[in-house]
Amino acid sequence: xxxxxxxxxxxxxxxxxxxxxxxxxxxxxxxxxxxxxxxxxxxxxxxxxxxxxxxxxxxxxxxxxxxxxxxxxxxxxxxxxxxxxxxxxxxxxxxxxxxxxxxxxxxxxxxxxxxxxxxxxxxxxxxxxxxxxxxxxxxxxxxxxxxxxx
Numbered sequence: 197x198x199x200x201x202x203x204x205x206x207x208x209x210x211x212x213x214x215x216x217x218x219x220x221x222x223x224x225x226x227x228x229x230x231x232x233x234x235x236x237x238x239x240x241x242x243x244x245x246x247x248x249x250x251x252x253x254x255x256x257x258x259x260x261x262x263x264x265x266x267x268x269x270x271x272x273x274x275x276x277x278x279x280x281x282x283x284x285x286x287x288x289x290x291x292x293x294x295x296x297x298x299x300x301x302x303x304x305x306x307x308x309x310x311x312x313x314x315x316x317x318x319x320x321x322x323x324x325x326x327x328x329x330x331x332x333x334x335x336x337x338x339x340x341x342x343x344x345x346x
Contacts, residue, residue, distance in 0.1 A: 243269030243330040244276065244321045246337035247301060251317065254307065257343075261287075261306045265321045267296040269330050279323035280306065283315055290323060316340040 247266035251259050261280070267273050277290040291304055318338040325332065 239330055240271045241269050241330040242267050242271050242273035242296070242298075242327055243334070244273055244296065244327060245334050246319050246321055249317075249319060249337050249339050251339055251341060257309050257311075259308055259310050259343075261308065261317060262303065263319050263337075264301050264303050265293065265296065266301045267298060270298060272297045273322075273327045273329075276322040276326045277324055278304065279318075279320040281316075281318040281320070282308070284318075287317065310343045312344050314340065314342050 245266055245268055247264040249261070249263045251261055254260055263278075265278065273296045275292070275294050277292055279290050280287045287308060288306055293302055296302060316338050318336060320336040322329065322335050329335075
């Protein structure tokens with residue numbers, strides 16, 4: 197075969213391929229398909245997070261911790277406890293919550309006295325893993341600050 201004819205044939209074939217319109221159809225799997233559908237199914241579970249934390253100075257070494265727990269999941273949460281740690285040790289006994297609805301919040305306020313120096317307060321919600329959550333690793337937050345008194 198002549199090289200000119202071969203090159204011309206390849207060029208015409210590529211030109212036809214480039215100008216062709218392709219239509220692609222996707223057929224989703226049935227819900228009862230053992231391989232599962234092509235799209236993820238929503239998981240109905242609560243997801244408790246420490247939504248916010250703040251420490252306010254009061255008088256003579258007293259401080260106020262205010263924190264908000266929120267259920268960002270898509271199912272209500274049953275009862276659970278929060279653990280509040282001061283430099284790794286419990287600041288107060290665990291705080292009880294009777295539950296939280298979807299997107300519901302609960303605010304807790306704790307007054308405490310501080311000693312001079314650097315300190316870290318950690319809030320760990322659902323500290324006993326009583327609630328089966330969507331994400332079990334987003335249940336805590338902390339604040340580190342330096343306290344000094346003149």
